[in-house]
Every structure is written in structure tokens, then in C-alpha cells.
Amino acid sequence: MLSERRLQVLRAIVQDYVGTEEPVGSKALTERHSLGVSPATVRNDMAALEDEGFIAQPHTSAGRIPTDKGYRLFVDKLAGVKPMTAPERRAIQNFLDGAVDLDDVVARTVRLLAQLTRQVAVVQYPSLTRSTVRHVELLSLAPARVMLVLITDTGRVEQRMVDCPAPFGEASLADLRARLNSRVAGRRFADVPQLVEDLPEGFDIEDRGTVTTVLSTLLETLVEENEERLMIGGTANLTRFGHDFPLTIRPVLEALEEQVVLLKLLGEAGDSGMTVRIGHENAYEGLNSTSVVSVGYGSGGEAVAKLGVVGPTRMDYPGTMGAVRAVARYVGQILAES
């Protein structure tokens, strides 16, 4: 087990390295942090920390930098979450309050997170399947053409065109709309498939084909893979990554463009509470030199989606976690109001 002081040394190393972006040596450490011991002692501690794999030397005769394992220990044991200051909280609230619709909420959230953390922000749209149906609308655009509009309690709106196998009258449409809504309104989207299973049975034989088509389009929209959307922002912050970044930035940008990768990334994170994935803890190779801080957000107690940031492993974890948590909280409030 590591002594208390060694943990302090590790904490100091992480803090200094995050601040300066340069390997930190024993002398500098004793000067900047009042550890009460001499550089030589710190050197011994550092040697021990290196043996345990918490820190490493880029080259002999350079200072130490934390390893992924070192950051992990730092996050788990040595640092808390830095709460936002009151002015920051007010700024967050003000910024988010002006949104006119869900797209706007998400867009503002992304900008906000990117600005607060000075990193790349990722915000997932509220998942359909985890939301509740507010209303399902059917619009007749042409005799055999229906537009299906799904509206969730979080303000998300999804629409699909449906080409019907046969013309579908206004009356039938109104009928379907009414029956559909009476079954699903207020229920969770995840339950919709079962709720509408036997719906076609109540219709005339000539309309049944169309009803089935509409319903299958509805179900397709709810399929996991299709229904997840997200927005990213703050990619310009990647340029602060490091001096070597041609090689670092490329795969990160590629990962960010692959929504599938990002969704998986967020999906892997724990469902409740904040998740921090450091460096190689991320399954996707391109993100091996980044850390991902994510948290679920939702209008009620339950998370309907996640948001987070992607940044270099050398990041200000307490500050980042504080910002992510605060933003998630306010976004949840906004959604609950709308």
C-alpha cells in the first residue's frame, strides 16, 4: 500500500502536469507544494510510484508524467468534483434558458460544455425508447402518403414518410390516430411495440395493409440503432492537445465523426452517476490517448440520454467533472419544464 505522502506526491504530480503540460521533476514539486520533505525523498517516492505503474518517465533525465493508472487513482481517491461557482451556475442557466426547441437546447448545451471545459463536447439527444410518448400525429399528405410524427415528453420530434399500399381516407386516418394515441400516449416508447401489436385487427380489411405499414414504420423508428442522435462541438479545442498532434488529433476527429463509435462510447458508460474513462480504458483505439467524462441526464429521476466531453488524458478532472455534472443537471431541468 502506498503511504499517505506518496499519494500526495502523485496528486501533486498530476496537478502540476495538468497545469504545465510538462514532465515534473522532484525539485519543482517540493518548491510548488509544501510537502515538508526534500527533493531526494520525493525522488524515492517517485521511484516507488513508478514501480507501481502510476507514473512514468518519457526519457531518462526527464521528469515524470502520470500514467493512465495514475490518473485513475487520482480520480478515484485523490480528487473530488469541483463544484461550479455561483456565477458559473447563473451563466449556465441563462445560456440554456433561451432555447426555443430541443435542437436548440442540445446545440446550446454543446456550446456551453465546450466552452466551460475547453474540450470537445458530446451531447446525446434524449433517447426515444427511454422517453414517454406525448403524442403521435398522422398527416395525410397525399391519398396514399402519410407523414408520421412522434413527439416525446422531452420535446423531441421525429418524423417519417409512409407510402401506403392503398389510398387511406381522412376518416380512417383520424380513426387510426385516435386509437393509436389512446393506447400509447403517456406510455413509454419502449412499450409501444407491445401496445400496438393487435391494433390492425380493429380495422376494415382494406385499411389493414396501410395500418400495418404505418405501424411498422413506427416500430422501425424506435429501433435502437436508428433512434439515437447526437451533436458534437468544440472540436477546435483539439488543437490544444499537444505539440505532436497530427498523429493524436486525426483518430479523434475520425472517432467523433463516427456517431456509432461515440454512441457506443456513451453507452458503455455507467447508467447512473458520472463515468470517467481514461486513456486505454476506452475500447476504441483512436481514443486511447483521450479521456471521456460522461453522465446521464434526464427530466425526472431517470436518465434519458448522456452527455459528456472528450479531452486529453491530461485534463483537469475535478473541474471537468464539475462542469459536466452541472450542465447535465440544468439540461434536465430545462427538459422537465418543456
Add this chain to the structure above:
Amino acid sequence: MLSERRLQVLRAIVQDYVGTEEPVGSKALTERHSLGVSPATVRNDMAALEDEGFIAQPHTSAGRIPTDKGYRLFVDKLAGVKPMTAPERRAIQNFLDGAVDLDDVVARTVRLLAQLTRQVAVVQYPSLTRSTVRHVELLSLAPARVMLVLITDTGRVEQRMVDCPAPFGEASLADLRARLNSRVAGRRFADVPQLVEDLPEGFDIEDRGTVTTVLSTLLETLVEENEERLMIGGTANLTRFGHDFPLTIRPVLEALEEQVVLLKLLGEAGDSGMTVRIGHENAYEGLNSTSVVSVGYGSGGEAVAKLGVVGPTRMDYPGTMGAVRAVARYVGQILAES
């Protein structure tokens, strides 16, 4: 006026520089292009071209690279648009045909453009004001809460919440819906403000406030600044920019995140035909070392929005222009079908 051969020399310089990314010298030119003259002659021509400002030397004793003015001449006079090959056309069509809704069309278009050109792609959503109203839907979500949904002929759907000053009955809602649609359906969004101007007058006094509120929300949605949306992609291609790119890539990423900047950029481009803005021709400073190739697209003859790519001034103009034009054409077709 420049002699025919000098123009050929310029063309060769542009082509070689685009290919190799390195300044091109007189000897290499004569070897790779059969100009029929010796390096010494080419040197004279190059000196002349440099005097005229079409090419420049990074340092004495390096080859020449084209200036913005040189590229301009190249694009205007020396190169055409390289048409897509048949397999490429098929690939474009196949890729775009699978889209399920407008978001999907735009997303696929962005990916496609980015892949074809290996540059950053920007696609504007069909402008509301330049589209035609297909349908306006009003949904009652709560006694004093209405959701307004606008549907365009290009498949774009925009929704807004409206908090009504007074409860609004289903009957009144249906009435408003019917009157509204009979006035605006099939008309251009740009004309909507005039078309609905006197609409509140036909309603009972107690409903008039709500009608006015709904209409003003509708009009707000059409305000230029709010209604434009766009999607970008292929930012990972920025890493191919050059060797010095910390400084180059930063402002470009920042510009790309500022939708306002991008919209202005696309807006400045000519309304019909393809526009190429080279280097300093772009008003926005951060894009001074990039070129923007853009073109309008639309379902009919008229452009409803623009799309294009942003890349280094050193880009393959004929190929890029060909790809941009082809994609715009197919997107137009897809929109016309939906």
C-alpha cells in the same frame, strides 16, 4: 497578356503542386510535362509569371507555388470541371437513395461529399423561406399549450412550442388549422407573413390572443437568422492540410463551428452556378488559406439551399468541382422525389 505557353506552364505548376504539395522547379516541370522547351526557357516564363503575381517562391532557391491569383486564373481559364465517372455516379445515387428522412439525406450528403473530395463538407438544410408549405399542423398538448409543426415540400420539418395566453379548445384549434392551411398550403414560405396577416380577425375575441401568439411564433420561425441550419463533416480531412497545421487548422475549425460564419460564407456565393472562393477571396479571416467550392441545389429549377466543401487552396479544383456539382444534382433529385 500571357503567351499560350506561359499559361501552360502555370497550369503545370498548379497540377504538380497540388499533386506533390511541394514547390515545383523548372527542371521537374520539363520532365513531367512535355512542354517542348528547356528548363531555362521555363525559368524565364516563371519569372514572368512571378512578376504578374501568379506564382511565388517560398524562399529564394526553392521552386514556385501558385498564389491565390494563380489559382484563380487556373480555375477560370485553364481547367474545366472534371465529370464524375459512371461508377462514381452510381455510387452517389446508391448512397443517397437509402435515406429515410431529410436529416438522413443531409447527413448522407455530408459524408458523401467529404469522402469524394477528401475535404470538409458543408451542407445547408433547404431554406424554409425558399421552400413551399406542404402542411402546417397544430397539436394541442395541454389546454394552453400548442405545438406548431411546419412541413415543407423538401421534407423539412420544424416544430415549436407555443404557450397560449388562454386555453384553446379543440374546435378552435381545428378551425385555425383548417384556415391556416387553406391559406398557406402550396404557397411559398416567404409569402406566409402576408397571407396570414389578417387571419386573427376571423376569430372570436377570446381566441384572438392565442391565434396571434401562434402566428407570431410561426413568423419567428421564418426569420432568416433562425431558420437556416447546416451540417458539416469530414473535419478529419483537415489533418491532411499541411505540415504546419496547428496554426492553419485552428481557425478553420473555429470557423466551422460558427454556423453564422459558414452561412454567411455560403450566402455570399453566387445564387446560381458553382462558386469558387480562393484564399483571401473569403471574407472571413480564418479561412484565408482555404478555398470554398459551393453550389446551390434544389428540387426544381430553383436552388433551395447550398452545399460545398472547404479545403486548402492547394486542392484539386476540377475534381472537387465535379464532385460538388454531381452531388448537388443528385440531392436535388432525391428531394424532388420525397
Add this chain to the structure above:
DNA sequence: GCTGGCACTCGGATGTGAAGAGTGCCAGGT
């Protein structure tokens, strides 16, 4: 007006040396 020849320039690569930061280890003190 084109060409070969030639001197010149300058950037990039390579090499050397000194400086500096940081380490590891050891012997001695508390």
C-alpha cells in the same frame, strides 16, 4: 527567342559541443 552553362543563394540535413534538468544511489545524521 530558345538553350546550355555557370555562379550564386539559401534551406535542410548533419555533426559537435556545452548547458541544464533530472535521476539514482550512497553515506551520514536524526
Add this chain to the structure above:
DNA sequence: ACCTGGCACTCTTCACATCCGAGTGCCAGC
């Protein structure tokens, strides 16, 4: 048992000098 000062050692970094070659501009000759 642990901390400390001292010291030799390692390696990176930077400055400076050198060399090489690509490319140029110019000129005399065809």
C-alpha cells in the same frame, strides 16, 4: 527506519558550424 545532502551519470535541447543540393538568374551563343 527514514530522511537528507552530495555527487556522478544520463539524456535532451539548443546553438553553432558545416556541407550538400535544388533551384535560380543571367549571359553568351545559336
